[in-house]
Amino acid sequence: MAVFTPLDDAQVADFLTRFEAGSLTGLKGVASGTENTTYFVSTDSRELVLTLFEQGEHDELPFFVDLLDYLDEHRLPVPGPLHDRDGIALQSLVDKPALLFPRLPGKHPSDPSIEQCRALGDTLGRMHAVSRHFEGHRPNPRDLHWLAPMHHRVLAYISPEDQALMSDEIDAYQAFFGAAPDLPQGAIHGDLFRDNTLFDGERLGGIIDFYNGCTGDLLFDLAIVINDWASEDDGRLNKERHDAILSAYQARRALTSNERDAWPVMLRMTALRYWLSRLLVVYVDPPAHDLTPHDPERFRTILGQRLEGALPLPA
Numbered sequence: 001m002a003v004f005t006p007l008d009d010a011q012v013a014d015f016l017t018r019f020e021a022g023s024l025t026g027l028k029g030v031a032s033g034t035e036n037t038t039y040f041v042s043t044d045s046r047e048l049v050l051t052l053f054e055q056g057e058h059d060e061l062p063f064f065v066d067l068l069d070y071l072d073e074h075r076l077p078v079p080g081p082l083h084d085r086d087g088i089a090l091q092s093l094v095d096k097p098a099l100l101f102p103r104l105p106g107k108h109p110s111d112p113s114i115e116q117c118r119a120l121g122d123t124l125g126r127m128h129a130v131s132r133h134f135e136g137h138r139p140n141p142r143d144l145h146w147l148a149p150m151h152h153r154v155l156a157y158i159s160p161e162d163q164a165l166m167s168d169e170i171d172a173y174q175a176f177f178g179a180a181p182d183l184p185q186g187a188i189h190g191d192l193f194r195d196n197t198l199f200d201g202e203r204l205g206g207i208i209d210f211y212n213g214c215t216g217d218l219l220f221d222l223a224i225v226i227n228d229w230a231s232e233d234d235g236r237l238n239k240e241r242h243d244a245i246l247s248a249y250q251a252r253r254a255l256t257s258n259e260r261d262a263w264p265v266m267l268r269m270t271a272l273r274y275w276l277s278r279l280l281v282v283y284v285d286p287p288a289h290d291l292t293p294h295d296p297e298r299f300r301t302i303l304g305q306r307l308e309g310a311l312p313l314p315a
Contacts, residue, residue, distance in 0.1 A: 003029035003030070003031075003037050003038075003039070004036075004037045004052075004054050005037045005052050005054065005094060005096060006029075007027070007037075007039060007050075007052075007093075007094070008027075009024060009027055011093070011094065012024055012027050012039070012041060012050065015050075015091070015093050015098070015100075016041070016043065018084040018085065018091065019082050019083075019084050019085065019100060020085065021043055021045065021046065021048060021082060021100070022043030022044045022045030022046060023043055023044050024041065024042070024043055025042045025043055025044050026040075026041070026042035027039055027040070027041055027042070028040045030049075035054060035055050035211075035287075036051050036052060036053050036054050036055070036211075037051070037052040037054060037096075038050070038051050038052075040103065041100070046102065046103075047102070047103040048082070048100055048101065048102060048103055049079065049100070049101045049102070049103050050093075050098065050099075050100055050101075051098065051099050051100075051101070052093060052094070052096045052097070052098050053096060053097040053098070053099075054096065058097050060138060061090055061097055061099075062090060063136050063137075063138045063213070064210055064211060064213055065081055065089045065090055065099070066134075066136045067131075067134060067136055067187055067210060067213050068080050068081055068210060069081070069089070070130075070131075070134050070136075070187075071127060071130070071131070074130045076123065076126065076127050076130070076207070077104065077123060077204055077205060077206045077207060078206060078207050078208075078210070079101035079102055079103075079104055079206060079208060080101075080102070081099045081100060081101055082100045082101065082102070104198050104205045104206030104208065105198065105200045105205040105206070106197075106198030106199045106200040106203070106204075106205030106206065107198060107199065108194055108195045108196075108197065108198065108199075109194050109197065109199050110194065112194060112199075112229060112241065113202065114240055114241065114244045115202040115244075116199055116202055116204070117229060117230070117240075117241045117244040117245045117248075118244045118245070118247075118248040119199075119202065119203065119204040119248075120197065120204060120225065120229065120245060120248075121244060121245035121246060121247065121248030121249040122248040122249070122251065122252060123204050123207065124192070124221070124222065124225060124245075124249055124252075125248065125249040125250065125251065125252025125253045126252045126253075127189075127207075128186055128188070128218045128221070128222075128249075128252075128253050129252055129253045131186040131187035131188065131218075132184065132185070132186035132187075132218070133186075134186065134187040134215070136187065136215070137215050138213070138214045138215055139214060139215070139216070140188075140190065140214045140215070140216035140217075140220065141190075141212070141214060142190070142212070142273050142277065143216060143217075143220065144170075144173050144174065144177060144269065147170055147173070147269070147272065147273060147276060148170055148174065150276060150280065151166050151167070151170055151276055153280065153284050154166075154276060154279040154280060154283055154284060155167075157279065157282075157283040157284075158279065162300070165303075166272065166275075166276070169268060169269075169272055169303070170272070172265070172268075173265060173268075173269050176262070176265050177262075177265075180258065180261070180262055181258045182258075183217045183218070183219050183256075183258055183259055183262060184217070184218050184219070184256060184259065185215060185216060185217060185218065186215065186218050187213065187214070187215050188213065188214060188215070188216055188217075188218060188220060188221035189207065189210060189212065189213055189221055190210075190212030190213050190214050190216075190220075190221065190224070191209065191211075191212035191224065192207065192221060192224055192225050192228075193224075193228045194228060194229060196208055196209045217266070218253075218259075219255075219259045219262060219263065219266050220266060220269075220270060222246075222249065222266075223263070223266040223267045223269070223270040224270045224273075224274075225245060226242060226245060226246070226267065227267060227270055227271050227274075227299075227302055227306075229241060229245060230242040230245060231302055231305075234301065234305070235301040235302040235303075235304060235305035235306075236305050237305070237310075237311050239311055242311050243311075243314050246313060246314050247314045250314065255313065260313055263310060263313060264306070264309065264310040267306045267310055268303060268306045268307065271299050271302045271303040271306055272299070272303055274298075274299040275296055275299035275300050275302075275303055278293060278294050278295065278296035278298075278299065279296045281293040281294070282296060
């Protein structure tokens with residue numbers, strides 16, 4: 001159970017009095033968290049999610065609140081946080097930062113259908129179209145400026161072949177992006193895997209867990225999505241899923257010529273981003289709690305396939 005801070009009914013009932021959210025009728029810890037404590041909260045008027053922040057830079061939480069408020073105001077399917085009777089969203093509970101969200105409908109898609117891929121591509125395209133105008137700023141914590149120094153920390157734990165691969169790739173990214181024109185920028189999710197979405201049948205009920213959210217290359221976000229949503233077990237891209245996501249996305253926000261040129265390299269760089277971050281968790285900086293890390297080999301395999309080439313982008 002990934003509930004790192006136990007709460008009882010009385011504590012949560014008292015917390016709810018700060019909001020126009022009804023009276024507590026049920027409380028259940030959520031086992032799927034990896035960094036924060038999450039509870040499902042039922043009241044006599046609605047279903048909610050309570051999150052306590054256990055790790056990370058708490059001074060960055062206002063950015064996430066502002067971003068979720070902004071996207072919610074633009075009618076994106078995101079859980080805009082509840083604000084208390086004084087208009088404040090970010091709270092404190094048992095001396096930890098806390099946010100209360102509406103509980104969105106649906107479940108995570110383990111094997112997304114083509115319609116679900118289209119729905120995701122359409123929503124991500126809409127999100128990126130409006131997020132370009134978001135005024136908040138948080139640098140991307142996992143871009144090339146992070147990859148270049150951090151990869152040295154895992155080299156001792158991987159094979160000579162993988163050491164050479166990782167170092168050569170980062171050299172290639174620095175050469176490419178150092179000479180490339182700027183790419184369109186905006187607020188991005190930064191970690192939009194399947195398990196950060198909720199689907200009610202074919203309908204996208206919500207995009208959740210924006211705690212890797214930042215401002216940066218919109219293409220970075222899109223490449224993360226394709227590498228997770230459209231990759232088969234052997235790392236190869238599934239053309240139907242790939243084209244469904246990208247066609248729906250581009251109907252909302254067409255890729256620029258610079259983005260099209262950068263696309264194959266961005267797919268490789270975001271694959272290496274997760275290969276590296278998972279290696280760091282396994283060998284260098286294990287989680288603070290007794291949780292099983294994700295397998296780094298998944299994204300080593302995906303990187304190998306992206307080095308074979310990318311599928312053509314839909315027109």
